[in-house]
Amino acid sequence: MTPNITAAKTALSHLDVEENPHAIRTASRDFFWYSPVLKARMDHLLADFVVRPRNEAEVIEILKVCYEHDVPVTTRGAGTGNYGQAMPMRGGCVMHLVYMNQVTSCEPGRVVVQPGCLLKDLDAHCIAHCGHELRMFSSTWATATVGGFVAGGSGGVGSVTWGQLRDLGNIIRLRVVTMEAEPRVLEFRGEELARVSHAYGTNGIITELELPLAPAYDWVHCFVATKDFAAAMDCAEGLANEDGVLLKIASVYEAPVAKSYFQRVSPHVAEDDALVGLMVAPQSMDALVTFLTRRPELSLIYRSDDTDWPRNPGLVFEYGWNHTTLRALKFDPSITYLQVRYAYPDHNALIEKMRATFPGEVLQHLEAIRVNGKVSFAGLSLVKFTTEERLDEIIRIHEDAGAQIFNPHRYTLEEGGRQHSDQRQLSFKKEADPKGLLNPGKMISFDTPDWDYAKIYDYPSMTPKEA
C-alpha cells in the first residue's frame, strides 16, 4: 500500500494546499519536544503536504481522495499537543483545521462549534453572546483548538469542579467523518462519544462539537503562599471540597518552583515558599478570605481584583497544568515532567511519600481535580532529566507505590493512557478507517494487537530517521 502523494495532491489542488517546505515542517510538529524521549524519536517527521479545508464538505473530499490514493491523514488543530499526537508518523497529508473555526450557535448551558475554533475565541464568543463559558479547557486556552482539546486532551482548568472530558455530561455531541471509500458523517452522543474523544483523530475527524457551558464569572486570580507543603495541599483540597465556593483551578507548587520558575511571582515569595494558584468566582471571595483566616499558616499574597504588584502576573492558569513545565523549561532545559494520578482517599500520603523519595530530582506540582465526585490530585511533577533509564525507573517507583502514571513520553494512545487497548476506539477504527490511514502509529492495538508493553513502542512503519 504505497501512498500516491502526487495523485492526491493533484486531486486536491483546487483546495488550500500548502507546499512551502518551511510551512510544511511547522505544520508537522507539535510540543513533542517537551519530552526528551519523544524528541529523540520524532524530530525528523514531516508531512508531504498540508491542506486546509474550509468546511465539512472539503474534509470529506480530502478523506475520500486520500483514501483512494492510500495517503495517511494526520489532523491538526493548533499542534499544542505534547505527545507528538499531531505529528505525521509516516508522512502523507496533514489536514489543518484552522479555517473551520465558527461558533454555530450558543445559549446558556450549551454551544455548537466547529473544531478549529480556538478555546479562547470560543470563550469570548460565548461570554459575549450568552454569559456562559467553557466548563473546562487546557491551559493552552490561548492557542489550542476545541477540536484538538477533545481529540487530544483530557481536562485541565475547570476539572477541579467538572471532572474530566471523559466524564458523563462534559461532551454532548460530536459530529464525525470517517475515512472510507465513501466517507460517512456520523453523530455521536452518550456512550458513543467515547469512540472518538481522546482518540487522537485515529478513527474519525470531528467536524462539529456540542459542549455544555458553565456560567461565566469574572474570575479572581489568586496566589497563596505557605512555608508548609502539606498546608498548601490542604488549602487546594479543602477549598475544592467547599461546596459553596466556586473554583476554576487549584494548583499546588512545591518550593522552590515559585521562586525559581515563576518570574513575576518570584519577587513576592521566598525560596522555601510553597504556592497555591487559584481562580475564584468574585461572589466566593469573601468565603475564600474566611477560609484562609481559619488557617494562619496560609497567606493570600495576590488577588487580581486588589493588588499592588508592580508587574501583572497574568492568568493563574497559565502557571498551572502543563504550563508549569513550560515555565520551568525556560529556566532549566534539563527539566521534563510526569503525569501522575494520586487516587482518593490515600492521595496525600502517597504524594508525601513520592516527595520524600526523589529529593532534588522530582518537584511536586499538583492540580486538584474531581474524580467520581471526590477531590484528589493529578500530579504534573517536574523531573530533572538525566537518562531515559532513570526516567523509566522513576515511573516504576511511582507505579510500585500505587500512583498511576499517564506516561507523557510516549506517542501512542495506550502508553499515554492505561496501557491497554480501548475496545470502543479500536472497533470503531476498524470500521471507520479500514486502511489504517488516520494518524497512523498512534493506536498500538490496531497495528500490533499482541504488544506486551514491556518496553517503549516503536511504530514499525514510522518514517525512518534517515529519510
Added chain:
Amino acid sequence: MTPNITAAKTALSHLDVEENPHAIRTASRDFFWYSPVLKARMDHLLADFVVRPRNEAEVIEILKVCYEHDVPVTTRGAGTGNYGQAMPMRGGCVMHLVYMNQVTSCEPGRVVVQPGCLLKDLDAHCIAHCGHELRMFSSTWATATVGGFVAGGSGGVGSVTWGQLRDLGNIIRLRVVTMEAEPRVLEFRGEELARVSHAYGTNGIITELELPLAPAYDWVHCFVATKDFAAAMDCAEGLANEDGVLLKIASVYEAPVAKSYFQRVSPHVAEDDALVGLMVAPQSMDALVTFLTRRPELSLIYRSDDTDWPRNPGLVFEYGWNHTTLRALKFDPSITYLQVRYAYPDHNALIEKMRATFPGEVLQHLEAIRVNGKVSFAGLSLVKFTTEERLDEIIRIHEDAGAQIFNPHRYTLEEGGRQHSDQRQLSFKKEADPKGLLNPGKMISFDTPDWDYAKIYDYPSMTPKEA
C-alpha cells in the same frame, strides 16, 4: 419585666398593626403541627398583636418601642417553619415581614433582596433579570420567604450540588438590626454570618440579604423507578457523583411511598417500586440516559420534557425534602418524620441497617446532599407515630447506630441541632438582645445555661396552656 402591650401598640399605631383575632391567630402559627409532640405543646400560643413593617426604618422603630415596653418580638416570614420557630412562646408582638419583599439588585452570580420576598418570586425575578436563580431553596419555595429560609432553614433543593446554607460561600452578606434601647444596624460577612443564620430570629432581625446565584436552567423533572432500594440509592448517589451532570435534587423513596402517597405518580408504579426523584439540567439529559442505560435495573418512568402521563405530576422537588411528609400526612394522619444524617463513607450500610430495624414503622426517604465535598444522604424518614416514648426510642436507636438526628420534634435551636449551644449565636444574643425579647424560648443556652438535654426542654416562661 412585665410587657406593656397597650403602650407598645399605642406607640406603633401609625404602622400597619393587625388586631383581628382570627388574623392574629393565623400569624401566630406555623407548621409545628407536623409534629405530634409540638402540637401537644404549642397549639395554644398566641401573639397579642401583629405588625407589618414596610421598611427597615419601621423594623427599627418596632424593635425600639417593644424594647422600651418589654414586649417580646417574634419575626415571621411566611410561617412555613415546622418546629414552631415562628410561634410567639410568650405572646407579645409578631412582626410580619410580608411587605419587605423587594429585590434590590441582581446580576449573574449575586442578588440583594429584602427578607420578605418569597423564594419563588425571587427566582422569577433573577431568572428574568440575569438568567440566574437561587443555588438552593427549601421545598416550600412557592410559599416561604428568603429571610425565613436563611433564619430558619438549612438547605434543601440544590444541596446535592451546593451543600448547605451554613457552608462557606452560600450566603454573602446579611444586614441585621439588633433589639436594644437604640437598635443598631450591622452588616455581617464571612465568619460573622454564623451568628444570625439559622438562629430563628433570636438575636437580630435580617433586613437585607446578599446571596450567590447559580445559572438558571430549564430543569427537567424526572422520576426513576426500580424494584431494588439499593439500586435507587446508588442511582441518586451515583448521579450526584457524576461531576459533569448538573442536578438540583436527587431524592430516594422506599416502596411503597410512591404508590401510597404520590397521587399522580401512583398509577405509574407498583407497590414494590422504590422511586428516585431528579431535577436534571437539559444539557445533562443525554448523560442521564447514558447513566441509566448502564443500569438496566432502573427505569426512567417520567421526564417532564417528554411525557405522555395524562396528569402532570408537577415539580419533583415538591415531592422531596419535607414535602414528602406533607404528602404522606394527607393519606395517613398518624405519620410523622425524623431528620437523620448518614455520614460519608458508611452512609449506605447505616441506612440499610435502619431500614431493617423498623419494618412497617419507619419508611426511608433520603435526599442526596454534599457535605464537605462528599455526597451522602440526609434522611427525612417517615415514621408511623404511636407514642412520644416510642418516637424517642426510635431516635435513640438511630443515634446508637451512629446516625445523627436533628430532632424535628423540638422547638429549640439546640435540640433541633447538635444538642449543644452555639457560642457565636449565644454571645451575639447577649449583645444584641440584652432583655431576651427576640423570639424567646428558642435558645436554651440563653435561658437555662446548665440544661443537660436529658429530656425535652420546656421553656419555663412559655404562656401556660390555660391562658
